[in-house]
Amino acid sequence: MTIMDWMMAVLRFAAVASVCPRIVPRDEWGARLPKLVTEMQNPVTTVVIHHTASPAYCATTADCIAAMQSMQVYHQDGNGWDDIGYSFAVGGDGRVYKGRGWNRIGAHAPPYNADSIGITLIGDWSNEAPPKVMLDAVEWLIRCGVDTGRIAPNYQLVGHRQVRHTECPGNGLFAVIQTWDHWVQDPAPPARRPGLEHHHHAEAAAVAPLLVVPETPEPQTPAAAAGLYDPSTPDAEQAVEVVEVRPLNKRSLWDRLVTIWEKEAMRQAAIARREELAALQQQDAS
Incomplete structure (x- = not known):
């Protein structure tokens, strides 16, 4: 420098x-x-x-x-x-x-x-x-x-x-x-939410049909892919993890690491979703 x-x-x-x-x-x-x-x-x-x-x-x-x-x-x-x-x-x-x-x-x-x-x-x-x-x-x-x-x-x-x-x-x-710069009367929707929409690997796509639509009265109801990992889908999470009992080449090792990373991302998304639902329930109760 x-x-x-x-x-x-x-x-x-x-x-x-x-x-x-x-x-x-x-x-x-x-x-x-x-x-x-x-x-x-x-x-x-x-x-x-x-x-x-x-x-x-x-x-x-x-x-x-x-x-x-x-x-x-x-x-x-x-x-x-x-x-x-x-x-x-x-x-x-x-x-x-x-x-x-x-x-x-x-x-x-x-x-x-x-x-x-x-x-x-x-x-x-x-x-x-x-x-x-x-x-x-x-x-x-x-x-x-x-x-x-x-x-x-x-x-x-x-x-x-x-x-x-x-x-x-x-x-x-x-x-x-309302008098401050950047205040808007009609807010644009959030640019991102925690969930699978930011992950585009095949393993994530395989889970998508088992996801649930957010912001619905019955969040446990299976529906078309919405891009959010819900804690009610443990079977989907398990389906992502494929254990191979054989030596891993470089490519399969990479795929395995990607799978582990995506599972952690989905777990974090599920936790964030639970907090959102808890906040919503708290507001509805007040």
Whole structure:
């Protein structure tokens, strides 16, 4: 690296640092370990804005830390999720708290979970707008995501109510985000979902007829291939694994490795799907 290259790298870092807010890491707010981690591709195409309603607004860092811990306990123990559902949370102290972060699929707005960042503003914003310090932190965080390649430059901004049947993020907050750049009235469907649509090998195609249609009232009903691996299809998973009791040549070894990789991808997709269904059931019950 030349001196000029080094100087340009420093300038780029300084430019990003000037935009990105400090994000409170998980260990600083006392987060539990996640039960499971499902990686997410960046950049995402959607930013979903939420409010917590409960926990209530937190004005101090101590209260915001308590709110983060309370949310994680409820999401893991009450909802049965792998972790706190949101990507990030913003407190009344103006700080951004890391939930699942930039690179992990959240559980906050199915079916957009695999292609979105979910940002929640701690408090109930049904009847009033959040303080400016919170709104500024959200805008800084989004700008940081774009500048660092985590959020697509042409992202769409939506309120939770636009993609699920809910009052979230509250009328007060929703009125504010409607004035922001990138807010859209009619959200485009998610660009990707966890599932087999991103895998094109023959083994995956063989499983397709046994898959189920997502978002149906009876998700256990067999139907035409929908591209999602459902946990109700263990027979299909077993059918993919063909054990050959003979020496493996280079090509068959490659095919075997591909099969193992695809099985893991399908397992992760099934886990993500279970979280989406759990989130949907929780919202319907509330």
